[in-house]
Each structure stands twice: as C-alpha cells, then as structure tokens.
Amino acid sequence: MKYKALSKEAVARIEAELPKYPDRRSLTLPALRIAQEDLGYVSEPAMIDIAEILELTPIQVYDVATFYSQYNMKPVGTYLVQVCKTLSCALVGAASIVEHLQKKLGIGIGETTEDGFFTLKVVECLASCGSGPMMQINDRYYEQLTPEKVDQILSDLKEQGKSALATGPFMLPALQGQK
C-alpha cells in the first residue's frame, strides 16, 4: 500500500512502535506526533495514512487530533511560538506578552508571518507556572519573559537559529536529533 503523505521513515517509525501498544488504535497519539515531526503539521492526507496503518477510519484519527492543541492542523512557521495563557502566567502579564508578540510579528493569534518564520499560538498551562510569563518555541522554553527579552529571542532565532535565552531543558528531556 502506498502512502500519500508520510515519508517512508515516518511510516517505519510508526510501525516500529506497534509492539509497545495493546492494539493499533492506542498508537494514534504517537503516530500523530511522528507525522507532525515528519511534515511540521498533521495534514489531512497524513491522517488518512495514519488511519490506513492503524486500521482505523480517517475520522477516528481526526477526532483525536482536533482534541489536543499540541497537534498543528495547519502548516506552521519554522518557529512555533506558544504562549501560556493560564492563570499563573495570566497574573504576571501573559496578555501583554501576547500583545507584544502580535505587534512585533504583525500577525494575529493562529497566524504565520509572511516570511514563514513564526507562528503564534496561545495555549493552556505548560507546567512552568512558577516562572511566568512564559512561552515555548518549538521544543524549548523561554521563561520570565519581558518585551525586551522577547525581542531578543525573536531576533536570535531569526539570525542564528537558536537563542541563549532558552531555559530548561529542566522540564523536558533533551530531544536529540529532532527539529
């Protein structure tokens, strides 16, 4: 069977996960993650491919994908900026950070800059409540944000592809070899 969207590697990675799970359907979440790593977002053809591999119907995959904000249902920029808007961060000014980002990037929430670098999202608690306001860009955290720090981070990323202001990875295990 040929797959429409997923790369051979992604299909192989999904299939390699199969033995770890009690049945195929349980693999929906990891399969979506692998698809997202493969394509940057979870496209409709990718969900059809996943359904084929897991012997589900496409809507069964779509159902799960739309429940979690972690899956991008549309293409995103090179850097996916997710700002926490939940209570602890909100109390210390998350809203002003979001506002600043919107102005700085010239986009609204859920949109991507024209140059394709940045996508802005607001999300629920990212479990870094003690050091808000905070945001996650791709796999890294940036905490105790101020507008100046945000400007620095954005220009670092745009120019060098990384920023020294990244905090963690104390909350996240090091993600080797992944974008």
Next chain:
Amino acid sequence: MSSRITLKINDQEVTVEKGTRVIEAAKLAGAEIAHFCYHPKLKPDANCRMCLVEIEKMPKLQTSCSTEVSEGMVVQTASEKVLDAQKGVMAFLLGNHPLDCPECDQGGECQLQDFAHQYGAMTSPFGETKRTFEKTYFGPLIEKEMNRCVSCLRCVRYCDEVIGSNALGSMNRGSMHEVGAFAQQELDCEFCGGCIQICPVGALTSRVSMFDYRTWQLKKTETVCNYCGDGCTLTLETVDEDIKRVSSETGVGRNGGDLCARGFFGYGAVNHESRLTRPRIRLNNNDLEVTWEWAYQTVTDGLKAAIQTHGPKAVGGIISAQCTNEEIYLFQKLMRESVGTPHIDSGARFGYINAIAALTDVFGTARLSRYEDISEADCLLVFAGDMTETNPITALKVKDAIRNHKTKLFTVAPYHRKRETYISHLPHLATQHTEISMGSENAAILGFTKAILEGTPSPHTPSDLFEKIKFAVNGISFDQIESATGVSEQAFKDIGAGFANAERGLIIVGRSILRGIEGYQSMLRLAELSILSGQVGRPGTGILALAKESNAFGAVEMGGTPEFLPGFQSLKKEERGYTALEMIDAAARGEIKALYLVGENPLRSLPQKRVAEALKQLDFLICQDLYPTETTALAHVVLPGASYAEKSGRFTNHEGETQKIREAIDPLGNAKPDWQIFSTLINKMKTTEKVPYQKLLGYASVDAVWKEAVMAMPQGWPVLLGSKMQESLAAYAARANVTWLAPEPFVKNGAFDLQVGQSLFHSGKMSTYATGLTTLQDKMMVLMHPEDAERLEIEEEELVQISVEGSDAVIELPVKYSKKLSEGTLFISEHFALEIKKMLPFTTDSTTGVPYGDRGRVSLAKVRVST
C-alpha cells in the same frame, strides 16, 4: 446463575439483575431519571452529567447511567441536591442552545425540550454570546445543525459500537465541540439513519423529509421492511396518504430497533410518481385504462380460453417473493386449484430455493437457526463476505456476537480482509479470514469437510453418511483443493478444527453459495459439514441461509414453488410443474400459452433474448406490478398491485420467523392489495351461469387467508427442528448420494473475474424508485482494487471498457476504487446492471434450475478519450 440485587430508590424497594445500572433500576421503580448521553444500546459514557443521583454513603452525586446497583444501595433521584445539579446542567446546555424549536424537525420529541420543561430554570445567568457554528453541508441525506448539539456523543458511539461504520467523530473541545465527518467533509457512511434516530435533540435530522411535518401530526404504523430477508420491524410514519419518515423503536422486532439505509431511507419508492395506479388492458393494439371489473373479466376470460383450447397446463404463474404469505398462498391456489396447473414459481427460485430444498431434504425443515443462535454460538463460519451489503442487520448480529459475546468469526469469501473506508466488512472483523479465489466456494467447503473428516469428526455422524462422505472425498488431495481455492491445507485444518471443536458452531451462507454454481449441491455438502462437525440441533448451532427477498422463506412455505405444496409438502418429481425459466422455455415451444406474472420481470432477471422470444409466443400475458417494467409493456392485462405499506399480511424472514405487516396508507390510486385481486379471481374462475360471482364470498381479511393456509399444512405450522431431526437425518443418510469431484484449478490469465452483486443502498429494482437511496447510488459503476487501477493507470471515475470473454459486446463504465476486493476481481452492483448481465455466461442448477449468471471472466481496458 442469576444473582439478584435489592436496593431502595426513592424509598421504594426494587430487585434487579446484577450489573443493572441505577438509571435502569430507577425506571423499573417508576422513577424516570433525566439523561442525554445514556442509551440502552450503548456502553455508559457518563459525559453529560444530567443523570446525577444521590446515593447514601457516597460523598458526591453519582451518574446513575454508569453506576451499577449494589446490595442495600439507597438512592434518591429527586432530592433538592439532585434537582439543583440538574438545573445547573440544563443551564449550561440551554445557555448555548439556539432555542429554535419552532423550526426544528425534532420539536415535540426532543429530550432537551422535555427536560427543560421539567428541570430548566426560567431565567439564565448566562450573559455571554451563544456559540455559533457555520452551517456546513453534511450531504444529501442528513442535516447537521451543531448549534443544537448537546455533545452527548450518542451518534458517534452508535456509529462505532453498533454499526461499525465509524464515520462520525467528535471534534475540538469545550463549547466549540462538535460532531461530524473527517475534515468537515460531506458524510460518507452506511447511512443507516441510526445517528438521526439516537440523537436526543434536533442536531441530526433527515433531509429527505426536512420541514415536511410536525412530529405530533404523524400517524405511526408498525410493520416489516420489504427490502431483504432480515425481517426488520419498522414504523411507517404518515400524514394522510403520505409516508413522511421511517423510525424504529429500541429493542423492538427481530432487529431490536436497528435499521439499514434501505429500511430507513427507502420508503420513497411507495409513493413514487411512476407507480401503476389503474388496471389496463391491450385491446386491438390499443392500451386502455379500464375498471377493475373489466380487468377481472379479461383475466378470467383469457385464462379460461387458454385452459379450454390448450388445457390447464398451458397456464403458468410466477410471483415475487416480496409478496406476503397470504398472497403467495392464494396465488398458488389460483394456479393449482382454479386453473389446475402445476406450473407455479416464485422469486425464491433466484437462489433461496437451493437452501430450503437442501435443508428440508436433510433435516426435514429449513428452520435451523435464529438470531439468538448467532449470539449463543462460540464460533461462526460465514460464507457471506458481503453480508453488510446483502443482509445488514444479520451482519449486526454477527458484529454484536464477536464484540459482546466473544464469539469467534471465520469468514470465507473472495474478498480481501480490508474494508472500504466507511463501510463495515465482516472479513475485516474476523478472527481469521480465508480469502478464496472467486467461484471456489464449493472447493472451500470440500477443504473444510476433508479437514474435519481427518480431524475430529463428530461421533454422532450417522455411520453410513460418514462412510459416504469419506468415500467421496477419498482421492482428492489438499493440493488440488489449494490450487482451486488458493488456501493451504493448514488453514483448512485450523479453521475446520476451530469450528468442529467449538462448543456451539453456526454456519451462515449467503448469495455467493445460494446463487453460485450448483448451489443446491453446495447446500447439501454444507449440511453434511454441519453434521460432521456435530454443529446442528442444539442452541447456537445450525445453518442460517440469508434471503435476499423479504418473503423468500415464506414463498416456499406457502407453496410458491413447483416442488412444494404449502407446508413444504414435497411433490414427487413427476407431479412437479415448471420452474420460472422452464415456463419461459415452454412458452417458447408453444406449450405454455398464458402466463401470469406478479411483481416479476423476467426480461431483467432471466436471459433477455430467450425471454423476449418466449413472451412473443404467448396468447395471454398478465402482469401485476407496482411499476411499469420491460415486461408490463408487453402485457395484455396490467394490474396495479399494492406495496408493502398499503396492505396487511405476513412475511417470513430467513430465520423462519413469521411477522405481520400492516397497512399504513391506502393503496395509491386504484391499486389493490394483491391478495384481494387473487381472492376475486379465484371466485371469478368458479363462476358459472348458475353461480354468479357476486354470490360467492371472498376472504374477509388476510387473517382468514392465513388460517386457511395453515390448515393446508398437514404437518402443522411451523415445522421446527425437533425430535423428527434424527429420523429425517437417518433417512437422508441412507439415501444420500454424496459426490465430490476434484476441483478445477484456478488459473489466472490476466483477465478479471467479475461478480455482479448487491449494493448496501439498493434491493432489486424497487429501491431505485426511492430518492433517498438514489441520491446514494444511481448508476452502474465498476469497483476495482486500487492497485489494479494504479497498474493500469486508471483514475477513479474514469471510464473503462469491459468485455466478456467470447463475446464482442463492450460496455463502458466509470470506475470506483474498492479496498475490499481481491486484486484481479471486479464488482458491479446488479440494480443498474442490465447491460452487463446480458453479457455474462448463464447456466442453471442441475437440480433446482436456479439461474446463475452473476459471474464471468472479463477484460477491462482504459477508454482513450481525445481532448
């Protein structure tokens, strides 16, 4: 091992079965608990929080839909705390609800309306704007209005847990939660209508009857569907003489309230504008509309003339197996007694007779297994890979058995295990599926027989039968069987042992055998297989043969075939009349001069040229039908019959279960219930100068006809598999002629094997008059496996040319991909397939004369379109 539990609900004691949920126990105690997500057909989901109750010793309110009863439990369903919580839930639901009841088709039977009256507050603290969903087109049959949705997920769960189509999903979350199809596309599914029926509010409604009625205007008539042999109870809901919609009640009928697309959306055929509504006769080449009196006289004169000039045997009659028991009984009486001819046949000839004749030959009755046996069986051996399409509700019984009763399912069919995206498929659900080469069903039966014979045959097999089977199988090797079926010796042995060693094993057979080549012999061999496995004569065992027509079983039982008088009284060879095709051939020879066809159109169902030639030779052709057909166009008299919705009577489904159908509306125009027509004609045929027909009493009602029919059955009714089985078996064992020929190897030569079969969305020709169903499928398409298509570079919807080996005729058809087909095979559904059927090779059964013309080797080529 019933363990009963006693608990107290609102100070009233009730005793219920262990495992009962509090909401159900409360109902028994007379306390209806408000609910949305609970439904007796579904597993508890406890997502709506409407059904909260107070249970003593539990700190918080509990959802009564998911809490099981326990001994000594004390439950309050209407305490202040409970009412308060319910008010809260209602406030949330109503907060977002558009309250557009006046224009909602659910109005009047909506659970939200009902509970809002009981629990809703008059004011709402909800000050925010209501959420609104953009209206999206959800397809031609189902209307989706998500603003009304209460997110109970009953629809999604029904589609998953009961139907297995898995076409609906739950999307997003929070107040923007909604249900729908993949990526907001149009719905593609089995269209059983179940989600519409199970939705407690008006979020999913039928588009076929949108804004056509208010629920309280509807008159309800419970009756039985006429689209297949499953025998589903359904309710026709009417305003005056118009069917507005179909519904079904949870738990009611053999179907338990589930329906398929044909049952739910197929009612439009009844009031279709092309129905025949007036008797017509052809007089000096003029087509005249006449009164019934005139038509009756013409029929009687015509029949009498044929009898006088050529003798009664110059008359023949064929009746549809969608007619009621009473009608078939009267028709055979008209033919056998009033006319005096043995030539009477029915739609059961198109395959079902193979099952009935073989099973009664062996066991003395064809009533071997019922739906309850499917749930009781531990193992099902199914020779009907297309059961979802042909008999959707029996397929539900199988799905229920494997899901909820841990039943093992072995399927044997020329199909892949894979399913179409949104149509369930038994091979996909099977414990083990055996994919055989097309047309090798018989060889597969042989494989299982040999495997069980060499494995652990039942010690109860009559020894003479055992020896005969052994002798017949002797000398045929598994290699030969494998070269025919493509299935290994090991597979036959594994499945054979699995089936024979199961405590209770049941065989289900579908049209691939009943309408495959030599289906009668195959049925005998299957009967022997069930005896050899010891899987017959106990609950959860036996053979269930699937019927295509709603009354195929009844047609034979009522005497509607030349081989049986009413009650399966088998006639001796020399007493038997002609089968349908034999009548046609006799007409061609000039032997049959007058033919009476009721709901049968041989120009479509039998080889067309042969029939056309024969019909030309007739002196007198009577057609009684619902719609004009190729054959009615040639008739001397056309009588408009009544549809199942316009008459009363009985259908006997393929379990042998006889059920009443009831008149929901008056017959259209001047049409008449077929039984009344026969009743009058029987009297007319008796009329002499001295006894005018007005003096003769007709039947007062269908019940009077039924009584007489039952009286005509010397063995009584119904004949069940009982103590007589051993006697019958012993007699069969003594006279059986068990023959097995070494199967022909299956040779692939690059051509395709084409099967013509049934679509889930149609049944015969009648369904093609139902707009609900034609919106789903209205043309002939050829299904092929995507890999074959890719190899030949054929896109979906692209036109291809199909020609049959050994004939020059070519037809052009669009292609549809189908993952369930085996590579190298094609499928065309029969309802629009007249042209292709004309091209396929045709044979008949050597015993029963059942016509076979559904399969053939064809070649397929791209059509080169120049642009």
